Amino acid sequence: MTHRSQPTRLRAPRFALLAAAAGLLAAGSAAAATLTLNETGSSLLYPLFNLWVPAYTKAHPGVQINTASTGSGTGIAQSIEGLVQFGASDAYLSDAQMKKNPEMLNIPVAISSQMINYNLPGLNNVHLKLNGTTVAGMYDGRIRYWDNAALKQLNPGVNLPHHLIVTVHRTDGSGDTFMFSQFLSFTDKTWAQKVGYGTSVNWPAVPGAIGANGNPGMVSALRNAPYSIAYVGVSFKNQTEKDGLGEAMLQNRAGRFVMINEKTVPAAAAAMVPKTPRDERISMIYAPGAESYPIINYEYVMVKRDQPDAQQAAAIKQFLTWAVSPQGGNALGFLKQVNFLPLPASARALTLAQIGQIR
Amino acid sequence: MRPSDALFRVTVTLFAAVIPLSLLVLLLFLLHDAWPAIRFNGVDFLFKNAWNLGNQYGNPVTVHGQQVMPGASFAILFLIVGTLASSLIALLLAVPLGVGAAIFLAEAVPAGLRSYLALLVELLASVPSVVFGLWGYVVLIPLLAHHVYPHLARWLSGVPFLGPPPGSGYGLLTAGIVLALMCVPLIAANLREAIEATPQALREAGLAVGATRFEIVRKIILPRLRLPLIGVSTLALGRALGETMAVLMISGNALNILPGNIYSPISTMASFMVSQLDSALQDPTNMAVYGIAEIGLALLLLSLLVNAVARVLMPRGLSA
Amino acid sequence: MSAIDIRYAPAAFERRQRRNARVSALGWAACALAFALLASALLDILFLVFHRGLSALNLQLFLTPTSGIGGGLLNAIEGSVLLTLGALLLAVPIGVLGGIYVSEYSRDWLAHGVRFVADVLVGVPSIVFGLFGYLTMVTALDWHFSMAAGCITLALMIAPYMLRTTELALRGVPHELREASYALGAGQAATVTHVLLRECASRVLTGILLATAISMGETAPLIYTVNWSNYYWNGHLTHEPVAYLTYVIWSFINEPFASAHALAYAAALMITLFVLALTLLARLSLNRLTVRRSA
Numbered sequence: 026m027t028h029r030s031q032p033t034r035l036r037a038p039r040f041a042l043l044a045a046a047a048g049l050l051a052a053g054s055a056a057a058a059t060l061t062l063n064e065t066g067s068s069l070l071y072p073l074f075n076l077w078v079p080a081y082t083k084a085h086p087g088v089q090i091n092t093a094s095t096g097s098g099t100g101i102a103q104s105i106e107g108l109v110q111f112g113a114s115d116a117y118l119s120d121a122q123m124k125k126n127p128e129m130l131n132i133p134v135a136i137s138s139q140m141i142n143y144n145l146p147g148l149n150n151v152h153l154k155l156n157g158t159t160v161a162g163m164y165d166g167r168i169r170y171w172d173n174a175a176l177k178q179l180n181p182g183v184n185l186p187h188h189l190i191v192t193v194h195r196t197d198g199s200g201d202t203f204m205f206s207q208f209l210s211f212t213d214k215t216w217a218q219k220v221g222y223g224t225s226v227n228w229p230a231v232p233g234a235i236g237a238n239g240n241p242g243m244v245s246a247l248r249n250a251p252y253s254i255a256y257v258g259v260s261f262k263n264q265t266e267k268d269g270l271g272e273a274m275l276q277n278r279a280g281r282f283v284m285i286n287e288k289t290v291p292a293a294a295a296a297m298v299p300k301t302p303r304d305e306r307i308s309m310i311y312a313p314g315a316e317s318y319p320i321i322n323y324e325y326v327m328v329k330r331d332q333p334d335a336q337q338a339a340a341i342k343q344f345l346t347w348a349v350s351p352q353g354g355n356a357l358g359f360l361k362q363v364n365f366l367p368l369p370a371s372a373r374a375l376t377l378a379q380i381g382q383i384r
Numbered sequence: 385m386r387p388s389d390a391l392f393r394v395t396v397t398l399f400a401a402v403i404p405l406s407l408l409v410l411l412l413f414l415l416h417d418a419w420p421a422i423r424f425n426g427v428d429f430l431f432k433n434a435w436n437l438g439n440q441y442g443n444p445v446t447v448h449g450q451q452v453m454p455g456a457s458f459a460i461l462f463l464i465v466g467t468l469a470s471s472l473i474a475l476l477l478a479v480p481l482g483v484g485a486a487i488f489l490a491e492a493v494p495a496g497l498r499s500y501l502a503l504l505v506e507l508l509a510s511v512p513s514v515v516f517g518l519w520g521y522v523v524l525i526p527l528l529a530h531h532v533y534p535h536l537a538r539w540l541s542g543v544p545f546l547g548p549p550p551g552s553g554y555g556l557l558t559a560g561i562v563l564a565l566m567c568v569p570l571i572a573a574n575l576r577e578a579i580e581a582t583p584q585a586l587r588e589a590g591l592a593v594g595a596t597r598f599e600i601v602r603k604i605i606l607p608r609l610r611l612p613l614i615g616v617s618t619l620a621l622g623r624a625l626g627e628t629m630a631v632l633m634i635s636g637n638a639l640n641i642l643p644g645n646i647y648s649p650i651s652t653m654a655s656f657m658v659s660q661l662d663s664a665l666q667d668p669t670n671m672a673v674y675g676i677a678e679i680g681l682a683l684l685l686l687s688l689l690v691n692a693v694a695r696v697l698m699p700r701g702l703s704a
Numbered sequence: 705m706s707a708i709d710i711r712y713a714p715a716a717f718e719r720r721q722r723r724n725a726r727v728s729a730l731g732w733a734a735c736a737l738a739f740a741l742l743a744s745a746l747l748d749i750l751f752l753v754f755h756r757g758l759s760a761l762n763l764q765l766f767l768t769p770t771s772g773i774g775g776g777l778l779n780a781i782e783g784s785v786l787l788t789l790g791a792l793l794l795a796v797p798i799g800v801l802g803g804i805y806v807s808e809y810s811r812d813w814l815a816h817g818v819r820f821v822a823d824v825l826v827g828v829p830s831i832v833f834g835l836f837g838y839l840t841m842v843t844a845l846d847w848h849f850s851m852a853a854g855c856i857t858l859a860l861m862i863a864p865y866m867l868r869t870t871e872l873a874l875r876g877v878p879h880e881l882r883e884a885s886y887a888l889g890a891g892q893a894a895t896v897t898h899v900l901l902r903e904c905a906s907r908v909l910t911g912i913l914l915a916t917a918i919s920m921g922e923t924a925p926l927i928y929t930v931n932w933s934n935y936y937w938n939g940h941l942t943h944e945p946v947a948y949l950t951y952v953i954w955s956f957i958n959e960p961f962a963s964a965h966a967l968a969y970a971a972a973l974m975i976t977l978f979v980l981a982l983t984l985l986a987r988l989s990l991n992r993l994t995v996r997r998s999a
Contacts, residue, residue, distance in 0.1 A: 061935070061938070061944065063945060065931065068958060071959070072773065072959055072960055072961065074772075075772035075773045075959075075964075076772055076773070077772075078771075078772055078934070079771045079772040079775075089934075089935050090934075091932070091933045091934050091935065091945055092772075092932075092934060093931050093932040093933075093945070093955075094955050094958065094959075095662055095931070096662035096663070097662075097666075098662040098663045098664070098665050098666040099661075099662045099665055101665070101666055102665030102666055103665070106843070108842075108848050108849065119440055119441040119442075119668070120441070120443065121441075121442065121443050121444055121453075121668050122666075122668045125668050189549055191551075191552050196637040196639070196651075196659040196660070197659050197660075197662050197663065198660075198662040198663030198664075198665075198666055221439050221441075222441065223437065223439070223440035223441060224440065224663060224666060225437055225440075225660075225663035225666075226437075227435075227436035227437070227455075227639075227640070228639045228640070230433065230639070230640045230641035231641070232641065232644050232648065233549065233551055233552065233644075233648065233649065234638065234639075234641070234649065235552055235554050235636045235637070235638075235649050236636060236637025236638060236639060236649065236651070236659075237637070238632065238633070238637070238659060238958070239958040240958070240960070241957065241958040241959065241960070242633075242958065245521060246552070246554065249521070249525050249526050249529055249552065249553055249554070250529060250552030250553060250554065253552060260960050261960045263960060264960050363960070386891045386893075388891060388893050388894075389891040389892045389893050391893070392891075392892060392893035392896070393805075393809065393892070395801060396801045396802065396804045396805035396808070396809075397805050397809070397812075397814065399797055399798050399801035399802045399805065400798075400801065400802035400803075400805035400806060400814070400815070400818045400867070401814070401818070402798045402802065402863065403798070403802055403818050403821055403822050403825065403863065403864055403867060404817055404818055404821045406825070406860050406863070407821050407824070407825055410828075410832070410833075410836050410860075413836060413839060413840050414832075414835070414836060414839075417839050480738065481738045481741060481742060482738075483738075484734055484735040484736075484737070484738025484739065485735070485738045485739040485742050487735045488732075488735035488736050488738065488739040489739065491735075492732060492735065492736065499987075501739070501743075503984075503987070504739075504742070504743035504746055504747070505739065505742045505743060505746070507746055507980060507983060507984075508742065508745065508746050509983075510917055510921070510979045510980055510982075510983040511746070511749055511921075511976060511979070511980075512920075512921030512922075512923070512950060512953075512975055512976065512979060513921070513922075513923065513924070514923045514950050514953045514954050514972075515749065515753060515921075515953065515972050515975070515976055516749070518752070518953060518957065518968075518972060519748070519749045519752050519753075522752060523748060523752055565742070565745050568742060572742070596724055596725070596728045597728070598724075598727065598728035598731045598732060599724060599728070601731070602731065619827065622827035623827065625829065626827070626828065626829020626830070626831065626832070627829070628829065628830065628831045628923075628924040629923050629924055629954065654829050654831045654832075654924070657831050657835060658831060658924060658927065661835070661838075661928060676835065677835065677839060680831075680832050680835040680836070683829055683831075683832055684828060684829075684832050687824075687827050687828050687829055687832070688824050688828070690827065691823065691824040691826070691827035691828075692820075692824055694823075694827070695820060695823045695824060
């Protein structure tokens with residue numbers, strides 16, 4: 026912490042002075058020699074960035090990195106506008122966006138996955154079996170009660186209650202919504218036609234459906250509202266377990282019911298990584314393979330290829346290279362805390378090639 | 385006039401003119417940014433439930449001469465209903481609570497204690513909105529969802545809008561309750577002053593004809609409160625309409641659906657602007673941001689209207 | 705009146721009195737209940753904030769900046785203070801001088817207009833100002849998230865409020881003082897600055913304190929104008945995001961880590977205490993004033 030305490034010491038007196046003198050103007054001059062990079066966007070990546078940045082800046086005193094949790098939408102928009110250098114997003118840019126902004130790079134830095142959780146009093150220790158069609162039915166109002174025939178059929182022997190289902194979705198633009206709605210689009214034709222996928226979608230108007238803000242909003246909505254169901258980023262697994270919420274087994278493309286674990290997420294990644302194109306814009310949802318977990322994705326950092334000056338370009342490259350290195354940001358010590366997976370070697374090679382384009 | 389006085393007059397006039405100028409700038413810029421959306425949406429904006437960013441992974445199409453994403457539509461009836469309904473519920477709760485508390489403080493509490501006890505009500509006004517929201521979802525929602533709404537809904541079953549299902553705790557009534565707490569100090573403080581300003585002669589006249597203290601309150605003081613109450617309630621309505629952070633955290637943020645009963649999730653214009661600007665920024669055609677600006681413009685006009693009415697009802701202005 | 709009426713009158717009178725006593729008791733109980741409900745809501749909010757906030761409080765919070773999900777809050781405290789000071793710097797001249805204009809030249813058509821617009825602006829939702837700040841300063845003027853965008857947005861919000869509090873303060877000064885001052889040959893400028901403002905200084909200050917409390921407690925107008933920063937402000941008015949306390953409450957409560965929640969509650973405690981203290985200070989100065997006046 027040596028270099029960190031230095032700016033503190035330097036600036037503390039100035040702070041006191043400012044407060045005393047009401048001096049907005051007094052401060053303008055004391056510019057630091059450090060380079061500031063700004064990150065904003067995905068609330069799923071934010072916790073990881075918050076683990077990375079203190080560790081990275083400790084070893085690289087010349088750089089300051091600001092992190093902010095706003096949502097993937099803001100991350101994408103502001104990196105395109107140049108308001109921030111790193112736009113964190115759980116979703117890649119659309120073709121239309123790429124056509125409009127060909128200078129944007131979609132740089133994966135880790136692999137994430139998503140749980141479907143519920144709060145069914147008395148049944149939270151049972152891992153309910155769900156598939157895309159039944160979940161789509163719950164979210165578009167075709168399935169209104171927990172003891173619906175389709176749910177019973179998937180879960181023989183489970184005493185499902187005759188109670189209205191409270192679906193919870195994200196109100197903020199979110200990569201979690203992107204992953205979830207893509208899973209439903211790939212598994213349910215009606216959903217694909219009527220709703221489709223995106224970081225925010227036109228949620229079917231189901232009475233009683235709740236919109237929650239951020240993953241923690243999803244978790245507290247689940248906790249507060251019995252008989253609710255929600256999709257939650259895997260970073261919050263500790264939280265859902267602490268709150269005693271149920272976690273569903275999801276049917277994958279091979280027809281098997283799987284949960285997130287050390288086998289199913291890598292299995293899905295292994296199936297999709299070889300198909301990853303050079304610009305790395307690819308959906309990894311509903312991957313083939315007997316063991317594959319159906320809702321995983323790349324976590325992206327959006328960066329402009331052309332930076333205003335060489336110094337900034339170098340700093341960005343250095344940080345991103347560190348972030349995806351198994352000895353740096355992709356070390357399990359960081360990723361375990363948010364339940365992410367490191368980039369597999371072949372994906373890392375593609376990512377490093379993209380980082381190399383920044384200038 | 386002395387030169388120094390002329391200079392003084394010009395200076396203060398110029399600074400004062402910043403205020404109307406800022407309103408003008410606010411209106412013009414919002415109108416400018418909302419204009420493409422106004423042209424694209426037409427009057428449907430106010431009368432339909434269809435806020436839909438369209439297919440974000442599709443290619444932009446041209447509708448009514450405007451570039452939008454395929455399937456996009458922007459209409460906010462559900463927000464207008466959510467905003468008005470939550471604010472009206474807030475007012476329905478805040479007025480009796482505010483009047484009751486004001487009477488209690490002004491008439492039943494000894495003068496020495498009064499200003500201290502009044503703080504317990506009036507300091508509610510200075511709790512930041514986001515702290516209200518935090519309290520709302522940590523304390524209030526579990527309490528209401530588990531111990532109040534189920535019983536209330538069962539007891540009122542059969543009554544339109546008040547019966548079951550009791551919902552999840554996130555919704556219209558919860559938003560109304562928190563909004564009521566946020567605007568009750570305005571009502572209580574102003575009424576307390578009005579009560580204290582009741583001429584002593586009137587009270588004595590009441591006592592002389594053998595009225596009890598409460599009869600004096602009911603028959604003499606309350607009727608005199610009607611005008612200030614209407615004014616200050618309108619003002620409180622204006623506050624409730626624009627509350628953002630607390631509502632965002634407790635209202636359930638319903639999308640494109642009107643509340644079925646008072647326990648249903650809702651959204652308000654102000655909270656929707658905060659929660660949706662992020663998604664809107666992703667629209668490569670920018671139409672969604674123009675749509676948010678149109679909500680902002682609509683909210684601005686609504687609050688101007690309500691506050692102008694309050695101002696006409698309360699020409700003296702606020703005391704608190 | 706017939707004899708029968710007179711005969712039964714005492715009993716009817718007693719009945720009426722008993723009923724009145726019951727109505728009275730019920731009425732007082734309802735009023736007391738209303739008060740108790742509101743007071744218990746405030747106390748419960750304070751309990752939540754203190755209970756969770758105090759356990760999260762430590763010296764580190766006041767000495768170090770936020771670092772990832774932990775660290776301190778000094779950057780946010782600094783940001784909140786500077787944003788508010790900046791907003792005051794811009795809003796006080798407008799509010800106080802504008803208030804003088806509206807009070808002292810109250811018959812001007814412009815004064816009527818300004819007063820009306822100020823009253824209306826006080827009620828405009830803060831998020832509308834935030835959106836305005838985002839669309840104009842952050843993007844159109846290309847200032848990015850910044851101190852300047854935040855200060856100007858907050859200033860626009862609180863200036864009308866200060867204008868009205870200043871006006872009310874000046875109007876509270878007895879007319880005789882103005883006349884006495886003019887009689888001694890003082891002009892309007894001198895009368896206002898040397899006599900009137902001095903007389904009602906503490907009431908003007910009260911308005912400024914309350915405006916400070918409003919500005920400190922705001923979140924919505926800042927989310928899209930200053931964003932957030934993990935560092936101290938580096939002196940740039942534009943292009944650099946700034947930290948502030950209410951963001952910590954709004955955002956850090958949304959993190960999967962206990963350390964982040966602790967920061968959120970600590971921030972909630974600080975901002976609530978600070979705003980309550982400002983409000984109480986404002987009230988105290990008002991009370992002292994009224995006591996002095998009536999004495």
